[in-house]
Amino acid sequence: MDLENTKAQMRKGILEYCILSILSRSSCYASDIIKELKEAKVIVVEGTLYPLLTRQKNAGLLSYRWEESQQGPPRKYYELTPEGKEYLSDLDKSWDELVESVNLIRTR
Amino acid sequence: MKITVSINLGGYSFNIDEDAYAELKRYLKNIEIHFANEESSSEILSDIEARMAELFRAKLSTYKKVITMEDVRNIISILGTPEDISDNERTSARDKFSTPGYHRMYRDPDHRIIGGVCSGMGAYWDIEPWIIRVIFIAFTAMGGLGALVYLILYIVLPEAKTTAQKIEMKGEPVNIKNIKDSVKEEFDNVRKNMKL
Numbered sequence: 001m002d003l004e005n006t007k008a009q010m011r012k013g014i015l016e017y018c019i020l021s022i023l024s025r026s027s028c029y030a031s032d033i034i035k036e037l038k039e040a041k042v043i044v045v046e047g048t049l050y051p052l053l054t055r056q057k058n059a060g061l062l063s064y065r066w067e068e069s070q071q072g073p074p075r076k077y078y079e080l081t082p083e084g085k086e087y088l089s090d091l092d093k094s095w096d097e098l099v100e101s102v103n104l105i106r107t108r
Numbered sequence: 109m110k111i112t113v114s115i116n117l118g119g120y121s122f123n124i125d126e127d128a129y130a131e132l133k134r135y136l137k138n139i140e141i142h143f144a145n146e147e148s149s150s151e152i153l154s155d156i157e158a159r160m161a162e163l164f165r166a167k168l169s170t171y172k173k174v175i176t177m178e179d180v181r182n183i184i185s186i187l188g189t190p191e192d193i194s195d196n197e198r199t200s201a202r203d204k205f206s207t208p209g210y211h212r213m214y215r216d217p218d219h220r221i222i223g224g225v226c227s228g229m230g231a232y233w234d235i236e237p238w239i240i241r242v243i244f245i246a247f248t249a250m251g252g253l254g255a256l257v258y259l260i261l262y263i264v265l266p267e268a269k270t271t272a273q274k275i276e277m278k279g280e281p282v283n284i285k286n287i288k289d290s291v292k293e294e295f296d297n298v299r300k301n302m303k304l
Contacts, residue, residue: 030155031162045188047139050155054148072165073119076155 011042016052017095018042020061020080020088027065027079053078061087112174118154118161122168124175131180135189142190156187163187211279214268218297223262231277
């Protein structure tokens with residue numbers, strides 16, 4: 001068994017869930033998402049986020065629009081699509097179930 | 109004195125030291141190669157460049173106008189090298205080295221009574237070979253059909269000789285771990301037989 005690999009596997013699934021969860025509150029600029037993920041310590045290197053965002057966008061869970069910025073070039077704002085919202089509510093459910101299952105085993 | 113290069117990164121213009129520029133170029137090339145197989149790889153790349161530009165801007169002030177090697181190294185550590193990024197994405201290393209699990213019927217020489225046909229069928233369907241043996245004996249008693257089928261199967265089915273074939277016989281994927289387990293099992297069997 002490889003502890004680092006197990007941890008990376010756990011983080012990977014959680015990361016996708018966290019991105020959708022952050023976007024469910026409001027549409028976000030990628031750097032805002034990074035800030036939240038870093039505060040919550042679910043991301044190690046920032047480079048991991050961008051392929052995930054693009055993959056989720058290609059899967060139809062996210063969409064983005066360009067917004068003008070006072071400080072420089074236009075910024076990409078991501079938001080959940082109706083499909084993404086549905087996907088997230090499924091993930092919410094399975095997360096609750098997972099936490100419950102793990103707690104049940106750990107506290108036995 | 110140093111030569112600086114002027115670059116356009118994510119829509120911003122930067123002055124960057126020549127050595128730092130070489131390092132940055134090398135890094136972006138590696139990232140590009142890393143995501144080359146990805147759908148919309150150019151989009152990922154331009155997102156990363158946009159983020160980089162933002163991080164570089166935070167490094168500059170009225171007193172600091174040029175991006176240095178130190179800045180580039182610092183930003184690479186924040187964004188992560190391709191290795192760091194794939195570290196977070198990698199799937200279990202064990203899965204990577206296994207071929208898809210073939211499942212074939214063999215004669216099993218390790219658990220045979222006559223030719224290993226019944227034990228091989230047992231391993232293939234994961235049932236006790238005794239059940240198959242009883243069926244064969246029953247059919248043989250009722251006019252010899254069982255013996256004929258046994259003979260045909262003995263000719264048709266190859267014997268599982270190698271460790272990989274023995275794993276295939278049970279329908280498990282042939283990978284390093286299974287080969288190790290299988291060899292260990294064989295070794296234990298030999299040791300048991302030696303004691304008897």
